[in-house]
Amino acid sequence: MNGVIFNADYFVLLGALLLIVGVITTKFSSRLGVPALVLFIVVGMVVGSDGLGIIYFDNARYAQLIGIIALVIILFEGGLQTKWSTVKSVAIPSLSLATLGVVLTTTVVAVAAKLVLDVSWLEGFLFGAIVGSTDAAAVFAVLKGQNIRERLGATLEAESGTNDPMAVFLTLSIIQLLLSDQPNYFLMAGSFFWQMGIGLIMGLAVGKLAAAAINRINLDSSGLYPVFALAFALLTYSITALVGASGLLAVYVAALIIGNSEDLTYRQSIFRFNEGFAWMMQILMFMILGLLVFPAQFTLSIMLKGLLLSIILILVARPLAVFLSVIGLKYNFKEKVFLSWAGLRGAVPIVLATFPMLAGIPNSQLFFNVVFFVVLTSALIQGSTISHVARWLGLTMAKKVQSSHSLELVSIGKSNAEIIEFVIDDDSMINGMRLENISFPNKVLVNAIIRDNQLITPTGKTEIKANDLLYVLTARESKKQLKELMEEKKETVEDENVKETVGIS
Structure with a gap:
């Protein structure tokens, strides 16, 4: 019994130390000019089995579960903070990038992966699908606090919030093709429209229900309102995923509805709670992904192949996808260049890379290692230079005031007034x-x-x-x-x- 308590105490202590290190890391990231998510991954690698050996972790299933829950919370927080008036103006280009852009990126990277990794065409397309989408966690984290033009920032955030369904659909479909002798292409096509359509409908429906419930329920403690809102985020994902639709898309749409509700009770409390919780999940998720990687497996061959594929993704696949996806949508050349450069890869590709591992696909471990290296280089190179590229292209604006102050009525749930x-x-x-x-x-x-x-x-x-x-x-x-x-x-x-x-x- 004492041994069990000791182990529990040990893990609580370890978790506390990792969170403290993660929070302090965010301070150093701004000074070093390196995205915090890169440092979170590095911390995970350092304390992992190939580093200091403090934690041994190789369970892809747990990593996938933690990654999905973290993505739900991060997408929910990002949607809450996004103004509908801004998103509405960039809805068409964002959706084009989230669908056509992902397909184009997948195709170009697939050809490169076929040649560089010496795999089959289907396996090449599987690799392309895994790295085909930009990552909401990475984009939200890097763009937060930047003075990039509002339209461009909104385009990137809306794209990253809605392109995961396409990447997930492509990844799972190609895995099905690899495992099945007689795949049903008609059902696969129908599955895409089901995932996107039902995901959108569920997000709208649960979002409206959540906003109404938050405003009408009279809770005794103000601290319960943020928890209540978060519960709807998890509910949105789960019930949507259970009917075979895109839970991630539904969560982002529901968050948009809740965040833009005119009379949302305890708005600031809900926003600040979820902002802090999203940061905690980012720290946890990227550290877990760092733990899942074994740097000893990074041979010179894997690193060179990963670097080559990363260069092709950054300089060929992403720009081609952007320039073709926004044709006729009133983006000038400089804005297209910036959108191309700001297509960060992050947690989503790494989480998607666990799907082939769990399905027992050949070369899945190779894919995971190369995907991890691609993500690391993308976050390090693109993430650390986004603000510099924006300034170089003249796409910045006057920095907005970011208030750290908050004032709210404690009894707002029981009154007909509020503080704005x-x-x-x-x-x-x-x-x-x-x-x-x-x-x-x-x-x-x-x-x-x-x-x-x-x-x-x-x-x-x-x-x-x-x-x-x-x-x-x-x-x-x-x-x-x-x-x-x-x-x-x-x-x-x-x-x-x-x-x-x-x-x-």
């Missing part, structure tokens, strides 16, 4: 105005202003300035009018004045 935060842009209509001169709706009060990380107690004479963070208490019935006022731009007012001057109604 607004960041004042340079072109905001109320920029430069005094509070006493702003025509706020009834039952609205500015509670606090954060300016240069300093708290300002607002009075009628207080002048609003660009980059101010306003916390506004509003009754539910005044919320829509308040948002319209705060989101109104100076150009809109000037354009209306011009129209009136020239007689345009």
